[in-house]
Amino acid sequence: xxxxTQTRRIVRAFHDARTNGDFxxxxxxxxxxxSFQSPMLGFDDSTDYxxxxxxxxxxxxxxDMISDLYGDDEATLVYDLRTATPAGTQRTAExxxxxxxxxxxxxxxxxxxxWRPLLAAAGVLRGAE
Amino acid sequence: xxxxTQTRRIVRAFHDARTNGDFxxxxxxxxxxxSFQSPMLGFDDSTDYxxxxxxxxxxxxxxDMISDLYGDDEATLVYDLRTATPAGTQRTAExxxxxxxxxxxxxxxxxxxxWRPLLAAAGVLRGAE
Numbered sequence: 001x002x003x004x005t006q007t008r009r010i011v012r013a014f015h016d017a018r019t020n021g022d023f024x025x026x027x028x029x030x031x032x033x034x035s036f037q038s039p040m041l042g043f044d045d046s047t048d049y050x051x052x053x054x055x056x057x058x059x060x061x062x063x064d065m066i067s068d069l070y071g072d073d074e075a076t077l078v079y080d081l082r083t084a085t086p087a088g089t090q091r092t093a094e095x096x097x098x099x100x101x102x103x104x105x106x107x108x109x110x111x112x113x114x115w116r117p118l119l120a121a122a123g124v125l126r127g128a129e
Numbered sequence: 130x131x132x133x134t135q136t137r138r139i140v141r142a143f144h145d146a147r148t149n150g151d152f153x154x155x156x157x158x159x160x161x162x163x164s165f166q167s168p169m170l171g172f173d174d175s176t177d178y179x180x181x182x183x184x185x186x187x188x189x190x191x192x193d194m195i196s197d198l199y200g201d202d203e204a205t206l207v208y209d210l211r212t213a214t215p216a217g218t219q220r221t222a223e224x225x226x227x228x229x230x231x232x233x234x235x236x237x238x239x240x241x242x243x244w245r246p247l248l249a250a251a252g253v254l255r256g257a258e
Contacts, residue, residue: 039220039240066236067224069198069205076198076205078224078236091168093222093238095196095207107195107207109222111168112240 001072002098008070011096014103015077021057023050031102038108040115049106059083066091073098087114130201131227137199140225143232144206150186152179160231167237169244178235188212195220202227216243 002010014029030046043049062082069076075096082089095107131139143158159175172178191211198205204225211218224236 039242067200067203067205069200069203071196071198074196074198076196076207076222078205078222078238091236091238093205093207093224095222107220109207109220109238110240111238111242113168113242113245116242 002101004070004072006101007073007075007096007098008068010098010101010103011070011075011077012068014096018050018053018057019060019063021054023054026050029103031099031104033099033104035105036108037106039110039112040119059085086118090115131230133199133201135230136202136204136225136227137197139227139230139232140199140204140206141197143225147179147182147186148189148192150183152183155179158232160228160233162228162233164234165237166235168239168241169248188214215247219244 010029014026017023017025017029027046027050030050032046034044034046034049036043036049041052043052060081061084064080064082065077066080067076067078075098077092077094077096079092079094080089081092090110093109095109096103097105139158143155146152146154146158156175156179159179161175163173163175163178165172165178170181172181189210190213193209193211194206195209196205196207204227206221206223206225208221208223209218210221219239222238224238225232226234
């Protein structure tokens with residue numbers, strides 16, 4: 001089991017790495033069996049997730065952390081993500097589940113109302129014609 | 130300061146009370162200066178919030194808790210809320226901030242994409258014509 005103190009260290013290292021664009025380091029914190037779910041996207045592969053996140057990160061201009069809480073084998077961050085998109089600032093919650101000291105799943109929760117038309121227009125929504 | 134153990138007791142008592150429709154008990158856990166923010170609604174008054182929640186609770190058929198984490202003066206729950214509405218099951222994160230042993234703010238985060246047309250159709254969206 002990963003203790004709350006270890007969870008904090010791992011999740012923060014992962015979060016700092018992906019925020020700084022260091023996806024090689026971020027990848028070392030993801031478990032071999034990894035899954036990601038958000039309102040609009042899902043991945044069962046850490047490489048696909050990181051590639052998607054790297055694209056999105058280009059539009060991120062800042063992050064205001066509201067809360068970070070850590071438990072044994074899990075953590076939840078709550079933050080306002082500032083983006084250079086018409087959606088502006090996006091309030092977001094992110095839950096991490098750890099297995100053997102690595103992040104095995106991420107659940108991302110946010111109001112996708114303003115993102116759906118943007119992504120549909122860009123033609124990048126999964127399944128879009 | 131409210132310790133993590135006290136926070137857990139207070140937030141769970143509040144959550145159990147509102148889930149069971151005991152809004153009198155739920156109200157005792159809310160601070161005099163209380164605020165609520167969700168993707169679609171905001172309240173600066175605990176009475177208004179509880180009245181709104183009581184209406185919504187009628188459509189809730191179940192709740193599957195994914196995570197509950199508690200800290201000093203704050204907590205975050207992540208859950209799937211089952212509803213008897215076309216929106217179906219709604220993944221939700223809820224952050225609580227405590228002051229002097231009472232809940233002073235709630236931030237609710239969920240994908241409102243399917244709720245906006247429902248509420249607009251029902252004419253209950255704040256500011257709707």
